[in-house]
Structures are given as structure tokens and as C-alpha cells.
Amino acid sequence: ITRIEGHLKIEATVDGGEVKDAKCVGTLFRGFEIFMKDRDPRDTVHITQRICGVCPASHGTTAALNLDAAFGVADKIPNNGRILRNLIQGANYIASHIVHFYHLAALDYVDVTEVADYDGTDPELLKVKDFISRALAAGDMSMLAPFYPRYEGDYRLPKKVAQAAVAHYVEALNMRRLAHELSAIYSGRMPHSVAVVAGGVTSHPSIDSIS
Secondary structure, three states, X not given: OOOOOOOEEEEEEEEXXXXXXXXXXXXXXXXXXXXXXXOOHHHHHHHHHHHXXXXXXXXXXXXXXXXXXXXXXXXXXXXXXXXXXXXXXXXXXXXHHHHHHHHHXXXXXXXXXXXXXXXXXXXXXXXXXXXXHHHHHHOOHHHHOOOXXXXXXXXXXXXXXXXXXXXXXXXXXXXXXXXXXXXXXXXXXXXXXOOEEOOEEOOXXXXXXHO
């Protein structure tokens, strides 16, 4: 399974269409626990975010909560620090779910080629149709990335539903960008925030940032 941060192998024993046994095996050792040894513990907030480019805020926040406890300040986090941490985490939560559902998983269920003969007026679908036609005209399917290479199988969705799902896929790119911008207002950047630290955050709310 390649569309995760670190590959996973699934082994299943199937007998007469019924799964009799299943195992999952982590196949990629990344070593975060090892290369964080003997580092300043405050570095963990930044290092652990590199575990995942999709959900870095979860890892950084978890590290910060552990540092709060280790330094004895878990009950002393200022309200603004707590709220801003939650806003950073919440915005990344939105972006993470969008990218997982639409940009990682949906392509296994939605046949993008159903847009090749689209005859409507939706500007996003017309862009995708043009994108597909350029690749077909050049005879170079690699130009269709990330839609190709693709799973070849039973997509099941009727053409109109598939076309609507492709339009949602494109719209979700912009929604994910907005969620990243929301998070970056208080985290400095996204992914891999620089503002979350032990004891709170390094940024301050202002009238402009709240607006």
C-alpha cells in the first residue's frame, strides 16, 4: 500500500471467497526514535512533524504536549497558546482529511478518463478535459500524472457521477490550500509549522490575523 507515509504490506489468506487470515506488516523502517536520541528534547516538535507531510501538526502537537508534561508546565499553558495550538491543529485536520479522501484515496474509485468526452460548461472539468487531450495528442500517458499510471479495474461509478467527483477533486485542491493558509497564519508555515513549542506557541493573535 503505497499511498501512506511509510509502506505497508497486507497478506491475506482467502479460501472460497472468505478471508481466513490476514496480517499487516510495516515494510519501511524510518528510525525517528533512533535519530532523536541525545538531541535537545525541544527539537522533537520540529523533527516529528517530518513523519508526515499530510498531518505534521498532529505529530508536532503531540511532541509539544509531551514536553509540557516533562517540563511541568502542562497546567500553565496560556489560553491564547492553547487556542492557537487548537486552531493550527484544526486547520491541518481539515487539510489532512481533504488530501486523504480526494487526492490519495479517491483516484482508486474515480475514473478520471470519463472526463475525456465531457461536453458541459464546468470550467474545472474543461481544464481536466484539456489536460487529458494534450496527453492523448502527444501519445505520452506519463503526462497524465497524477492520474496515470492508475488502477485498472471496476470503478463502478456512472459517467455523470465520475465527472462530478473529478470536479470535486479539483475543487478540493483549492480548499486544501485555504486550510493550509488558515494554519499558516499562526504556525508560520504549513506543512511543518515553526510556531508550536513547549509551553504554547510563538505567535500572537492580532486583529488582522483574526480577521
